Amino acid sequence: MRKRKALIVIVGAMIPSLVMSLESAVAQPNPVAMQVVSPVVKPDGAVIFRVYAPKATDVKVTGPDIPDLGPGRTMTRNDDGVWELTLGPLAAGAYRYVFNIDEVNVVDPKSGLTAESNGKVWSLVCVPGSNEMDTRDVPHGAVSEITYYSSVLKRHRRMHVYTPPGYEKSDGTYPVLYLLHGAFDCDDAWTSVGRAGDILDNLIADGKVTPMIVVMPMGHKGPFKWGEPLTDATAFIDEFTKDVMPTAERRYRVRADRAHRAIAGLSMGGDQSLNVFLEDMNRFAYVGVFSSGVFAIGRQLGASGDTRQKWLAAHERALDDADAKKGLKLIWFAIGREDFLLDLSRETVELLKAHGFEPQYRETAGGHTWLNWRDYLIEFAPKLFR
Numbered sequence: 001m002r003k004r005k006a007l008i009v010i011v012g013a014m015i016p017s018l019v020m021s022l023e024s025a026v027a028q029p030n031p032v033a034m035q036v037v038s039p040v041v042k043p044d045g046a047v048i049f050r051v052y053a054p055k056a057t058d059v060k061v062t063g064p065d066i067p068d069l070g071p072g073r074t075m076t077r078n079d080d081g082v083w084e085l086t087l088g089p090l091a092a093g094a095y096r097y098v099f100n101i102d103e104v105n106v107v108d109p110k111s112g113l114t115a116e117s118n119g120k121v122w123s124l125v126c127v128p129g130s131n132e133m134d135t136r137d138v139p140h141g142a143v144s145e146i147t148y149y150s151s152v153l154k155r156h157r158r159m160h161v162y163t164p165p166g167y168e169k170s171d172g173t174y175p176v177l178y179l180l181h182g183a184f185d186c187d188d189a190w191t192s193v194g195r196a197g198d199i200l201d202n203l204i205a206d207g208k209v210t211p212m213i214v215v216m217p218m219g220h221k222g223p224f225k226w227g228e229p230l231t232d233a234t235a236f237i238d239e240f241t242k243d244v245m246p247t248a249e250r251r252y253r254v255r256a257d258r259a260h261r262a263i264a265g266l267s268m269g270g271d272q273s274l275n276v277f278l279e280d281m282n283r284f285a286y287v288g289v290f291s292s293g294v295f296a297i298g299r300q301l302g303a304s305g306d307t308r309q310k311w312l313a314a315h316e317r318a319l320d321d322a323d324a325k326k327g328l329k330l331i332w333f334a335i336g337r338e339d340f341l342l343d344l345s346r347e348t349v350e351l352l353k354a355h356g357f358e359p360q361y362r363e364t365a366g367g368h369t370w371l372n373w374r375d376y377l378i379e380f381a382p383k384l385f386r
Contacts, residue, residue, distance in 0.1 A: 032080045038110040039125045045089035047125055051099045054081025061085050063097035065193060065370050072100055092129030093374060094193045096122035115192035117185050118220060124192060132378045133195045138205035139165035143197045148247040152239040157218055159244065160187050162197050164204055164211035173253045175260035175385040176213045180269025187218040193370050199377055210385040215248045219269055236272050237279050258327050262384050264288025266373045271295045278315050281324035286384050287331040290376040291339050291368055293348030319355040330383055331359045334376045336366035
């Protein structure tokens with residue numbers, strides 16, 4: 001009994017020193033790092049980026065959406081090891097970025113707002129100032145991440161789905177817009193950097209848009225790699241028609257008829273939208289093509305005369321189907337005058353006109369960027385289901 005008491009006393013005496021040793025072994029938060037705030041959006045739209053990296057020798061801000069950023073802009077280090085850079089003022093909208101710290105890209109450790117692209121994760125900063133894109137005090141819908149099994153690809157896949165305000169409490173049915181992303185993005189893009197959820201919430205609240213369900217699927221079979229075709233039309237059409245549409249129409253109360261279906265996409269998604277539509281025009285009454293056209297006819301994309309003729313031959317029946325055209329209410333194109341796909345878009349519009357279609361076409365300022373694509377959604381959505 002005496003030995004046991006002595007052991008207890010010894011162990012008890014050791015506990016304080018053991019706790020102190022453990023505390024010293026665990027890295028303590030750096031007070032300078034704890035005080036860093038990033039990003040900071042100023043009232044004029046300028047954005048301050050900061051990151052604590054005292055041992056770094058070169059730190060940049062880089063990202064695909066910030067105008068004139070190029071391969072990145074070098075930040076300035078202060079005496080406490082905090083790097084800082086102010087960009088802008090930037091136009092209202094969302095912008096993806098990362099810090100490049102000694103050639104390693106890292107997300108902003110001070111911000112929890114992120115966006116996915118195809119195989120990458122970015123930090124995200126939102127600059128307010130848009131009545132359509134800001135998160136306003138209006139009724140809000142919901143954006144869900146839906147997992148489904150693809151019978152075509154033999155694996156589980158993900159899509160994002162927007163449901164309008166009041167969907168959960170109603171038993172009504174809704175029209176549906178299938179909204180497709182571009183080559184370097186994924187199914188997350190339209191609701192993160194694209195602001196689709198807020199755009200629809202605001203337009204519905206302002207009475208400019210019919211409440212609708214928006215289905216945003218993954219447009220790639222897997223991670224996109226340089227040197228691969230931007231889009232495999234056949235594979236996408238197969239998975240879209242056999243898995244994406246049936247899943248959406250089974251899980252959600254959508255009006256599954258032509259008059260209440262629309263499809264639209266940007267860049268690669270615009271090409272996919274056209275190919276899905278022409279596969280069976282009786283499925284969709286509305287088609288939107290943002291900064292895109294039919295890739296198979298685009299000379300600037302390397303399409304040969306033989307490729308063009310093969311595409312035309314494969315779609316000849318659809319292009320000249322007068323009865324199917326009667327149910328088409330809108331085919332709408334928009335592209336920036338600085339966009340590298342401008343010629344492709346013009347060529348596609350002329351092709352459709354030559355086959356009796358009546359596409360609406362407009363050119364805007366700017367290039368191949370989300371600065372345009374968000375605006376195109378804002379302009380396109382009010383034209384649907386009226």
